[in-house]
Amino acid sequence: MSLMEHGTVRPVTGVAWTSNTGTCPKDFTLISITEEGAAANFTRSFGMKSGYYLCYSKDLTGGMVVSDIQIISEKDRIPHGYCYVAEHLEPKATVSKKKRLCVRMVPVGSVDTALLDIKLTAKSKMMLQYYTYVGDIHGYVLWCRKGLFTSPAPQAKPRRVSLDLRSLSLEQPSAPLPLRPSNPPPPPRTNTRLSHRRSSLTNKDEVNKPADSSMQGVTALDGVPFSLHPKYDVQANRTDPQLNSQINNIRIKSLQDIENEYNYTFAVEEFAAKRTRPSVTAGGESTAQ
Numbered sequence: 001m002s003l004m005e006h007g008t009v010r011p012v013t014g015v016a017w018t019s020n021t022g023t024c025p026k027d028f029t030l031i032s033i034t035e036e037g038a039a040a041n042f043t044r045s046f047g048m049k050s051g052y053y054l055c056y057s058k059d060l061t062g063g064m065v066v067s068d069i070q071i072i073s074e075k076d077r078i079p080h081g082y083c084y085v086a087e088h089l090e091p092k093a094t095v096s097k098k099k100r101l102c103v104r105m106v107p108v109g110s111v112d113t114a115l116l117d118i119k120l121t122a123k124s125k126m127m128l129q130y131y132t133y134v135g136d137i138h139g140y141v142l143w144c145r146k147g148l149f150t151s152p153a154p155q156a157k158p159r160r161v162s163l164d165l166r167s168l169s170l171e172q173p174s175a176p177l178p179l180r181p182s183n184p185p186p187p188p189r190t191n192t193r194l195s196h197r198r199s200s201l202t203n204k205d206e207v208n209k210p211a212d213s214s215m216q217g218v219t220a221l222d223g224v225p226f227s228l229h230p231k232y233d234v235q236a237n238r239t240d241p242q243l244n245s246q247i248n249n250i251r252i253k254s255l256q257d258i259e260n261e262y263n264y265t266f267a268v269e270e271f272a273a274k275r276t277r278p279s280v281t282a283g284g285e286s287t288a289q
Contacts, residue, residue: 011065011114011149014057015103016086017042019093027059034120034140035128042096042138052095055088056118065114068104069144071135078102099137117145 018024031054034040043051072078074097082102087095106114119128121141131143253261 009116009147009149010058010060011108011116012056012118013059013062013065014086015066015069015101015118016055016057016088017052017095017101018055018088019052019090023088023090024053024055025057025088028055028057030055031118031120034122036122036124036126038122040120040140042140052089052093054101054118054120060108063108064105065108065111065149066103067106067111067114068146069115069118069134069142070102071099071137071142072102074098074100079104096138099135101137101142112148113146114149115144116147116149119143 014028016025016028018028018030021030024030031040040053041051042053068082070079070082078084079102082104085101085103089095103115117131119131119142121128121143123136123139123141128143131145134142134144136142
């Protein structure tokens with residue numbers, strides 16, 4: 001059984017027209033002869049000395065594969081998702097447009113089957129086994145084979161690792177810096193006597209201080225003493241008769257008092273919804289509905 005039947009052949013990744021081996025792109029294979037052994041040179045007329053050839057590639061570096069190939073006439077519209085094959089010709093060479101070759105390109109990871117091979121035969125009754133007939137084009141018959149394909153596994157490039165990594169540096173190695181402790185010892189405390197109030201504040205600050213000694217534990221209110229505005233200080237304003245009268249006139253409402261004060265029955269809306277509207281009949285008389 002052949003490699004193609006096992007599904008281990010690489011797919012076709014590109015199809016193009018070329019004038020000769022000199023204009024054939026890199027990594028492309030030129031089809032110079034047919035399966036019968038005749039020259040596969042496409043010519044436009046009898047007096048034309050040079051023609052063009054069909055070539056294909058199986059280079060997977062582009063990440064695209066050919067999933068289908070078709071031959072259409074110049075009056076047909078190109079199918080959706082297809083594109084005309086590229087032309088790598090000499091400056092004065094042209095390809096006949098009476099019948100055009102178009103392919104469908106898809107990402108290599110989106111399909112499991114693709115075009116595996118293409119061949120040409122002369123216009124005869126010769127049949128190619130395992131190949132599908134595509135159509136007649138400029139005096140030749142195009143055949144293709146589709147099937148499963150396998151992508152070559154990527155190979156790691158060999159690398160040389162030098163044992164002496166210092167040779168890779170362009171600068172001379174500098175002397176190592178002396179090690180410094182990450183947590184230096186705290187400065188010695190003085191023997192000054194602190195008051196009881198300051199001692200308690202210091203202990204409280206040490207408890208609330210974050211472990212990493214960062215600024216995350218500091219807020220804008222740290223160090224600001226709390227005091228009530230004199231306007232709302234009841235102890236200081238007890239002698240003010242106006243404030244005392246305002247405080248005495250404050251009436252605390254109960255839940256029932258609030259419901260009685262803001263009670264609304266929606267009687268007007270209910271009456272409006274039930275009200276009938278007049279309608280005009282055919283005779284011109286109005287009736288209530």
